[in-house]
Structures are given as structure tokens and as C-alpha cells.
Amino acid sequence: MSWDQVWIDINIATMSPNISEPYGTITDAALAVKDGKIAWVGKRSELPEFDVFATPIYKGKGGWITPGLIDAHTHLVFAGNRANEFELRLNGASYEEIARSGGGIISTVNACREADEAELFELGRQRLNALAKEGVTTVEIKSGYGLDIDTELKILRVARELGKHHHVDVKTTFLGAHAIPPEYKHDSDAYVDLVINEMLPKVIAEDLADAVDVFCENIAFNLEQTERVLAAAKAAGLQIKLHAEQLSNMGGSALAAKLGAKSVDHIEYLDEDGVKALSESGTCATLLPGAFYFLRETQHPPIDLLRQYKVPMVVASDYNPGSSPLCSSLLMLNMACTLLRLTPEEALAGMTRNAAKALGIEDKVGVVEVGMVADFCMWNISTPAELAYTYGVASCVDVVKNGHLVHQ
Ligand SMILES: N=CN[C@@H](CCC(=O)O)C(=O)O
Numbered sequence: 001m002s003w004d005q006v007w008i009d010i011n012i013a014t015m016s017p018n019i020s021e022p023y024g025t026i027t028d029a030a031l032a033v034k035d036g037k038i039a040w041v042g043k044r045s046e047l048p049e050f051d052v053f054a055t056p057i058y059k060g061k062g063g064w065i066t067p068g069l070i071d072a073h074t075h076l077v078f079a080g081n082r083a084n085e086f087e088l089r090l091n092g093a094s095y096e097e098i099a100r101s102g103g104g105i106i107s108t109v110n111a112c113r114e115a116d117e118a119e120l121f122e123l124g125r126q127r128l129n130a131l132a133k134e135g136v137t138t139v140e141i142k143s144g145y146g147l148d149i150d151t152e153l154k155i156l157r158v159a160r161e162l163g164k165h166h167h168v169d170v171k172t173t174f175l176g177a178h179a180i181p182p183e184y185k186h187d188s189d190a191y192v193d194l195v196i197n198e199m200l201p202k203v204i205a206e207d208l209a210d211a212v213d214v215f216c217e218n219i220a221f222n223l224e225q226t227e228r229v230l231a232a233a234k235a236a237g238l239q240i241k242l243h244a245e246q247l248s249n250m251g252g253s254a255l256a257a258k259l260g261a262k263s264v265d266h267i268e269y270l271d272e273d274g275v276k277a278l279s280e281s282g283t284c285a286t287l288l289p290g291a292f293y294f295l296r297e298t299q300h301p302p303i304d305l306l307r308q309y310k311v312p313m314v315v316a317s318d319y320n321p322g323s324s325p326l327c328s329s330l331l332m333l334n335m336a337c338t339l340l341r342l343t344p345e346e347a348l349a350g351m352t353r354n355a356a357k358a359l360g361i362e363d364k365v366g367v368v369e370v371g372m373v374a375d376f377c378m379w380n381i382s383t384p385a386e387l388a389y390t391y392g393v394a395s396c397v398d399v400v401k402n403g404h405l406v407h408q
């Protein structure tokens with residue numbers, strides 16, 4: 001056998017649904033990489049013979065390999081911060097009150113309109129580095145802090161550039177319908193027209209987005225406006241997804257499911273009919289424990305119903321300056337378990353296999369299987385549950401991206 005690299009002295013949490021062990025585990029395992037793909041995976045004792053002098057061999061010292069982590073929901077290109085609103089909330093103001101009084105998303109919009117591409121790129125790069133150090137190999141980045149043509153395009157261009165200059169793969173999402181900008185305060189339908197008729201065509205012409213998202217909420221866009229944006233995106237051949245049922249039950253999830261959305265995200269107020277709709281359409285449910293924690297929400301997403309109807313659950317950071325200023329994949333695994341009561345295995349599936357599904361890349365990444373892209377992490381842990389159990393002890397010792405060992 002001729003391989004580019006071989007890993008031994010390892011255990012593997014493959015996260016493959018084809019292996020019935022918890023985490024799709026293979027203990028005393030080996031893994032071989034060729035041409036950027038996983039070429040062989042299985043028991044060390046069954047590893048075919050290969051040229052041990054010509055092949056780099058990496059020894060995992062009994063640690064664990066997992067698929068590279070996938071953060072399927074972030075807003076990590078933004079300027080400024082909202083520490084002042086954190087203080088306001090601690091003095092009694094609610095997230096909705098701050099948004100309605102012109103703060104919230106709009107204050108970050110003002111900062112992003114001021115910032116140039118170089119500044120946004122550098123801020124984004126630092127945040128991407130922080131996620132990469134914790135084993136993230138693919139990230140989704142949304143626009144939505146521009147709310148005018150130039151700034152929305154600027155943010156998406158920066159996100160695309162980050163993907164070109166960083167080993168982490170970047171999937172981009174156009175979220176022009178994130179909030180109603182002050183200029184359209186009294187005519188939100190006209191803003192939706194702008195998003196559909198002027199922004200979206202430009203986004204498509206420059207190939208700046210893989211997907212389109214909307215914030216369907218009483219402080220943002222109603223159901224009819226949401227449907228208009230998502231239908232236009234779908235007609236243009238883009239993937240669709242939705243910020244839905246975060247602060248109230250607007251029925252956005254069922255609408256998104258009907259339109260074939262890849263995921264609905266937040267979903268604290270999702271009801272059983274909404275869960276059934278997700279199940280029928282194969283739409284993923286993205287849980288954002290960082291926002292749940294930081295906004296001190298009391299309404300829990302319907303985890304038991306999602307389990308009952310076998311809806312794939314995704315866990316993401318939602319990294320953003322307003323509702324989740326927490327740039328950490330591992331912290332999200334922990335919070336998904338402690339706050340939302342996922343099992344550590346469900347949480348890890350939510351940042352690997354199911355996250356890949358939410359981004360439409362499940363045929364390439366998200367599990368350690370032969371033929372998949374060689375994106376994986378080597379962890380200094382004694383059981384995969386440790387990834388969710390502990391926090392703050394750096395345990396990601398190696399990252400392999402597209403078959404290359406990353407030095408970070
Ligand atoms: N919910 C809407 N959008 C973001 C928050 C954005 C902000 O507050 O800046 C979210 O996913 O939580």
C-alpha cells in the first residue's frame with residue numbers, strides 16, 4: 001500500500017452512523033491518508049502492509065481522533081463590541097428592548113459600515129484562529145451587519161477572503177434580512193424589496209454566498225417577508241436556512257421546512273407541529289447554547305421532541321457581539337450538555353456529522369470514513385465525552401486539514 005501518512009496508537013470517534021458503537025468508535029485503531037482523503041480506517045491489527053520507511057507515521061499516544069469540528073452558525077465578521085448593552089441588560093433592560101430602542105444589531109451595523117475590509121478581515125482572522133485552535137476545520141459565516149448593499153457585500157467579500165487565506169474552510173451566508181435598518185424603519189417591505197431585487201442579484205453575480213438566511217421574529221421580519229426572501233433565494237439555486245423561534249413562535253420553522261431549508265436555528269419556541277415539519281423535510285435543528293446562556297433564556301428548545309422525531313441536532317457557537325460573544329467550539333459542546341441536556345455524543349454529532357448536513361457538505365466531511373476529506377483532529381483525551389465534559393484545558397494536539405498537518 002502506498003499512503004501519504006499513517007496514524008497509529010489511536011482510538012477513533014468516527015461519528016459514522018455505520019458503526020454501531022457509541023461515537024462510531026474504533027479502539028486500537030489506525031488511519032491512512034492519501035491525496036487529501038481518508039484512504040483506510042480500521043483496527044490497527046488489520047492495517048494492510050505499507051512501506052514504513054517511505055511513509056510518515058504519526059503516533060497518537062493512545063489519544064482520540066475525531067472528525068474536524070464544524071461550526072455551522074457564526075456571525076464572526078463584525079466590528080465593535082456591545083459590552084455597553086451587556087451592562088444595560090444587567091441593569092434590567094431586555095434584548096428586545098435594546099433592539100427596539102435602536103441598539104442591538106443596529107449598533108453593530110453602524111460599526112461595520114464604518115470599518116474597512118482590512119479591519120474586518122483582521123478581526124475575522126483572529127476569531128477564526130481561536131476556533132481553529134479548538135479543532136474547527138469548517139465554519140459558516142453570515143453577513144447581516146451591513147443592511148445596505150455596500151456593507152453587506154463588504155462583509156461577504158471579507159468572509160470569502162478569510163476562506164482563501166486560512167486553512168479553515170468558510171461557507172458564507174447572505175443575511176441581508178437580519179434586521180430592519182433605520183432608513184427603512186417605517187417601510188420594512190421596501191427593505192425586503194431591496195434585499196430581493198438589488199442585494200441578492202449582486203451577491204449572486206459575485207458568487208459571494210452559499211446560502212441565504214433571514215431573522216424571522218417580531219423584532220425583525222414577519223412570516224410573509226421571510227417567505228419572499230427564502231423563495232427568491234431558493235429560485236436562484238442557493239441553500240436556505242432561518243433564524244427562527246428564538247424569542248417567540250412565529251411559525252418560521254415550518255415555513256422554512258416547507259421550502260426545503262437546510263436548517264432552522266435557535267428554535268427555543270418551536271412546537272410539535274414545527275418539529276414534525278422539520279422531520280418530514282429533513283431539515284436540521286441548530287441549537288445555539290451560547291445565545292441561550294448569554295441572553296439568560298428560560299424557554300428550552302424541544303430536545304425530547306427533536307429526538308422523538310429524529311431531527312438531526314446541530315450545535316453551533318452563533319459567535320456574534322450581541323447574543324453570543326463566546327468564540328469557542330468546546331464551550332458550546334459543554335453548554336449543549338449542561339444547559340440543553342444533550343448527551344456528549346449528541347453534542348459532538350452536532351458539531352460534526354449533523355453540522356455537515358446543515359451546510360450541505362455531508363458527502364465530504366463530518367465523519368471519519370474512507371473516501372471522506374481528511375479533516376480530523378487528534379485530542380489528548382481518554383474518552384470522547386471529555387470534549388464536552390471539561391473546558392479550558394487545551395486538548396487539541398493536532399489538526400489535519402485536507403490531508404495536511406496544520407501548524408498552529
Ligand atoms: N438572532 C439574531 N441574530 C443573532 C444576534 C445578533 C446580534 O444580537 O447582534 C443571533 O443569532 O443570535
Ligand SMILES: [Zn+2]
Nearest residue numbers: 073075243318
Ligand atoms: Zn445567528
